[in-house]
Amino acid sequence: MLPPSPSGATTEVVAAVDVGGTRIKAALVDRSYTVLAQTTTPTPADIGADIGGAVAATVKALLESVPPGQAAQLVGCGVVVPGLVDEEDGIGIYSSNLGWRDLDIRAQVESFLGLPAVVGHDVRAGLLAESRLGAAGGHRQVLFMPLGTGIAGALLLDGSVVSGDGWAGELGHVVIDPSGPPCPCGQRGCLEVLASAGAIERIYRSQSHERLSAEDIAARAEAGESLASSVWAGAVRALGQAIVMTVTLTGVDLVLVGGGLSQSGEVLLRPLRDDVAGRLTFQRPPTIQRAGLGDRAGSLGAACLIWDSL
Amino acid sequence: MLPPSPSGATTEVVAAVDVGGTRIKAALVDRSYTVLAQTTTPTPADIGADIGGAVAATVKALLESVPPGQAAQLVGCGVVVPGLVDEEDGIGIYSSNLGWRDLDIRAQVESFLGLPAVVGHDVRAGLLAESRLGAAGGHRQVLFMPLGTGIAGALLLDGSVVSGDGWAGELGHVVIDPSGPPCPCGQRGCLEVLASAGAIERIYRSQSHERLSAEDIAARAEAGESLASSVWAGAVRALGQAIVMTVTLTGVDLVLVGGGLSQSGEVLLRPLRDDVAGRLTFQRPPTIQRAGLGDRAGSLGAACLIWDSL
Numbered sequence: 215m216l217p218p219s220p221s222g223a224t225t226e227v228v229a230a231v232d233v234g235g236t237r238i239k240a241a242l243v244d245r246s247y248t249v250l251a252q253t254t255t256p257t258p259a260d261i262g263a264d265i266g267g268a269v270a271a272t273v274k275a276l277l278e279s280v281p282p283g284q285a286a287q288l289v290g291c292g293v294v295v296p297g298l299v300d301e302e303d304g305i306g307i308y309s310s311n312l313g314w315r316d317l318d319i320r321a322q323v324e325s326f327l328g329l330p331a332v333v334g335h336d337v338r339a340g341l342l343a344e345s346r347l348g349a350a351g352g353h354r355q356v357l358f359m360p361l362g363t364g365i366a367g368a369l370l371l372d373g374s375v376v377s378g379d380g381w382a383g384e385l386g387h388v389v390i391d392p393s394g395p396p397c398p399c400g401q402r403g404c405l406e407v408l409a410s411a412g413a414i415e416r417i418y419r420s421q422s423h424e425r426l427s428a429e430d431i432a433a434r435a436e437a438g439e440s441l442a443s444s445v446w447a448g449a450v451r452a453l454g455q456a457i458v459m460t461v462t463l464t465g466v467d468l469v470l471v472g473g474g475l476s477q478s479g480e481v482l483l484r485p486l487r488d489d490v491a492g493r494l495t496f497q498r499p500p501t502i503q504r505a506g507l508g509d510r511a512g513s514l515g516a517a518c519l520i521w522d523s524l
Numbered sequence: 525m526l527p528p529s530p531s532g533a534t535t536e537v538v539a540a541v542d543v544g545g546t547r548i549k550a551a552l553v554d555r556s557y558t559v560l561a562q563t564t565t566p567t568p569a570d571i572g573a574d575i576g577g578a579v580a581a582t583v584k585a586l587l588e589s590v591p592p593g594q595a596a597q598l599v600g601c602g603v604v605v606p607g608l609v610d611e612e613d614g615i616g617i618y619s620s621n622l623g624w625r626d627l628d629i630r631a632q633v634e635s636f637l638g639l640p641a642v643v644g645h646d647v648r649a650g651l652l653a654e655s656r657l658g659a660a661g662g663h664r665q666v667l668f669m670p671l672g673t674g675i676a677g678a679l680l681l682d683g684s685v686v687s688g689d690g691w692a693g694e695l696g697h698v699v700i701d702p703s704g705p706p707c708p709c710g711q712r713g714c715l716e717v718l719a720s721a722g723a724i725e726r727i728y729r730s731q732s733h734e735r736l737s738a739e740d741i742a743a744r745a746e747a748g749e750s751l752a753s754s755v756w757a758g759a760v761r762a763l764g765q766a767i768v769m770t771v772t773l774t775g776v777d778l779v780l781v782g783g784g785l786s787q788s789g790e791v792l793l794r795p796l797r798d799d800v801a802g803r804l805t806f807q808r809p810p811t812i813q814r815a816g817l818g819d820r821a822g823s824l825g826a827a828c829l830i831w832d833s834l
Contacts, residue, residue: 355688367773371688376681378665378775381808388772389765389803400805455699460773462698463677465688493699495710498691 224285225250228520229273229327231293232336232512233257233265235311239509240272242286243517247347250286251279252513262314265306266322269293273327290524291323291331292516294339296366298380304333307380332519337383338375339515340507341368344470345375347514349506353468357460358505359385360473361453365406371464386410388459390452408452411475418445432478447485454489461490461497472505479504534595535560538830539583539637541603542646542822543567543575545621549819550582552596553827557657560596561589562823572624575616576632579603583637601633601641602830604649604822606676608690614643617690642829647693648685649825650817651678654780655685656828659816663778667770668815669695670783671763675716681774696720698769700762718762721785728755742788757795764799771800771807782815789814 227250231240234257241252253275258268273291280286297309304320306312323331334342341358344350350358356370367385369376376382386406387399394403407413411428418424418431422441426434434442457469475482487502507514537560541550544567551562563585568578583601590596607619614630616622633641644652651668654660660668666680677695679686686692696716697709704713717723721738728734728741732751736744744752767779785792797812817824 371681371686372684374682376774378681381775384772388769459698459769462694463770463773464686465691
């Protein structure tokens with residue numbers, strides 16, 4: 215149990231916690247989604263053994279960082295995690311990054327905080343936040359595509375984020391080239407091994423023996439270096455194929471590109487728009503743009519989930 | 525205006541009308557989805573010019589075919605059509621088969637019948653009927669895949685049929701092989717040009733100069749004829765790829781195969797299940813089976829839509 219929040223002229227807030235493979239990003243968020251405090255801390259190695267304790271420590275640090283003039287009354291906690299999530303029962307079914315199976319996250323967090331908690335999926339929650347507070351406002355059919363070390367996906371269809379019993383959105387493992395390189399998932403030629411930041415770095419290194427970040431490769435592509443341009447163009451083609459497939463199957467009309475790779479901005483988006491436009495025939499052309507909330511989408515999504523439930 | 529239905533000990537019914545490229549399938553359906561009468565008539569060539577009159581004629585014939593002992597009181601009409609449909613406003617936005625653009629189907633039908641009408645999409649309505657009355661009962665994540673001259677698709681995700689503003693479900697035009705044969709849609713290697721009944725017939729004919737139906741080719745494949753087996757296997761591989769892609773992206777756990785090709789039954793489903801099982805790695809394996817309502821799915825779906833609206 216945390217000590218009770220001070221009473222008096224207080225603002226009700228929720229703690230919104232995004233537990234990632236390397237960092238925990240957290241915020242105190244009031245009902246109008248103003249962020250009163252936020253922190254980023256390393257994810258403890260044993261997070262699976264004590265997620266309640268880790269979240270409680272994060273929340274305590276958040277509360278302590280509220281400026282003295284502002285009194286915040288904590289009323290609940292939203293936690294979002296990667297992997298396979300049972301949102302209804304608050305269970306982390308499986309995360310390869312975080313190393314848990316069937317972890318009752320909600321029960322542990324509620325027991326540590328003594329407050330209601332909800333558990334969601336990081337990318338789906340991020341899309342929910344983008345649709346309420348970010349770049350997807352007013353859209354009802356959206357693909358949210360964070361491109362980083364891996365590639366994730368989430369779909370907003372007919373105005374609702376699709377869960378698929380927790381299984382929806384594995385865009386990174388849609389097979390783009392059945393004869394492509396093997397993917398750790400067991401398939402070959404998944405989008406993730408062709409177009410993630412990690413893939414771009416690996417492919418460039420395998421041909422140049424030079425270890426560069428995806429950001430540097432983007433800069434060299436922009437400057438016209440031939441190998442960088444060709445590696446970048448290959449990733450763009452794979453992303454274009456995946457987007458057109460998703461548009462054809464689901465009718466999304468907005469594609470929000472997020473994650474580290476989206477920081478390349480127009481170096482990525484311009485050729486991607488051209489590639490997609492060249493593939494579409496009868497389909498409704500989607501707008502392709504950067505996501506709006508950056509790496510705070512997940513924690514703001516956690517705030518949406520817990521406020522919705524209170 | 526139709527003459528009013530006889531009063532007295534009457535059953536309230538709706539007219540459920542599935543307007544296809546070649547046939548209009550229609551039924552009178554009561555509130556418990558008992559079919560009191562049904563008809564199949566050729567689609568008039570000028571249907572786009574007078575859809576209200578065509579539907580009214582169909583409904584009149586249905587009412588006249590009700591056995592004398594049963595008095596049916598018509599209370600509304602559901603119409604489902606192919607192509608791009610604005611379900612909210614009851615507009616047929618575009619149908620290449622039926623040759624219309626921006627046709628106000630609901631207004632025309634309501635004006636002819638003097639009763640409330642709703643307009644839906646044939647395949648999405650068929651999936652709705654399968655989920656309420658057919659083979660998808662109890663499932664919340666379903667791909668419905670009618671395989672006929674063309675290939676259509678509809679998705680039930682988190683318990684709701686996905687509309688995508690009318691654009692969702694163009695599974696037949698997901699590109700399976702970018703270097704494959706051209707598709708009338710303008711892309712190459714669409715599922716429809718690799719695995720529809722029409723494609724199977726065309727591919728077989730191009731290699732044998734023998735004109736056979738897909739059904740006959742299935743029988744020859746089952747009997748071990750080498751060309752038929754190879755053509756059939758190619759179609760199965762394309763379908764398997766499309767199913768795995770859909771499972772990965774959306775999390776569907778039930779695939780219902782409908783349309784003419786599904787009449788091949790296990791000759792299609794057995795190798796298709798094997799192909800899909802061989803592709804999946806981490807994904808949740810879907811059940812793959814025949815749809816339950818056959819060619820009545822669309823009209824029963826039209827009945828669901830109009831009963832829901834009344």
